[in-house]
Ligand code: HEM
């Protein structure tokens with residue numbers, strides 16, 4: 178009797194292990210060197226293009242980093258960000274949350290190089306992930322190993338953008354719970370916001386801290402500088418006025434961001450709140466004091482972000498042109 182039960186149990190366990198191997202959960206299908214056989218030079222080609230583009234337009238590397246965030250946070254890392262508005266279906270990049278995003282035309286440069294080597298093989302979602310990885314290196318950040326095999330969405334999720342991507346003035350609690358839902362803990366969230374060590378912020382996203390009264394958590398001298406950059410409370414939304422995220426090393430992904438935040442020179446409200454919230458402040462202090470630790474945590478967090486809920490296997494498709502879904 179006992180023997181029969183044991184046999185049944187082992188058969189059942191065997192069955193379970195097969196079932197899980199035959200139908201692995203989405204996440205486990207990302208793998209290292211997914212293109213090892215189908216397009217062996219894929220990762221090399223992306224890196225070469227990222228370097229070439231960086232040498233012509235340094236801020237492309239900054240864009241690749243922001244693209245990773247905006248793509249992966251909405252639904253999944255599926256290149257839904259890159260779709261154009263078609264037949265009245267709004268693109269994610271045309272929403273207000275995506276204000277200021279740039280350099281999309283150079284994604285096409287990378288895709289063209291891949292298509293000429295291995296047509297219809299490398300997904301736009303993997304281009305988003307790997308270009309961010311290589312961009313981070315160009316900006317002096319850490320080298321991150323990323324898995325590949327992401328597939329492209331067949332649709333845009335513009336209506337999910339506002340609920341998925343935090344606003345510049347959201348509370349840290351809201352930010353932590355949003356990032357937490359993607360498996361990013363508090364330390365990772367603090368590290369990822371270090372991306373604001375590079376790039377710029379337009380006045381529309383700043384004036385709330387300057388007018389009618391200056392946010393008391395802003396260093397007064399710094400507030401004066403920002404008012405000079407953004408002289409009116411109602412900037413034309415199309416206005417090109419902006420401020421650098423980090424005036425000292427604006428194109429280097431380093432821990433200057435945390436030093437600035439500790440000196441009350443955080444640009445966005447969410448940046449500044451990191452220094453005052455008791456959950457995040459200890460990490461801010463540690464990152465401000467140790468660039469190596471920041472890089473280590475940043476690298477760890479980028480991996481988690483880049484693996485948010487990917488489409489894999491037969492899901493989605495590999496787009497030929499990152500701006501449009503393939504027609505049948
Ligand atoms: C609470 C989360 C976040 C909020 C509210 C936020 C918000 C913003 C805003 C308002 C801008 C300025 C846009 C403009 O006016 O042009 C910006 C820029 C940027 N963000 Fe974030 N962000 C967040 C997290 C992240 C993360 C996690 C990353 C990447 C890992 C990232 C990367 C960037 C980059 C690189 C820029 C500069 C873009 C450029 O200069 O072209 N952000 N962000």
Ligand SMILES: *[C@@H]1O[C@H](CO)[C@@H](O)[C@H](O)[C@H]1NC(C)=O
Nearest residue numbers: 344345346347381382383385
């Ligand atoms: C956040 O900023 C937006 C403008 O970008 C503004 O409409 C909104 O009222 C602000 N929210 C809070 C809570 O201050």
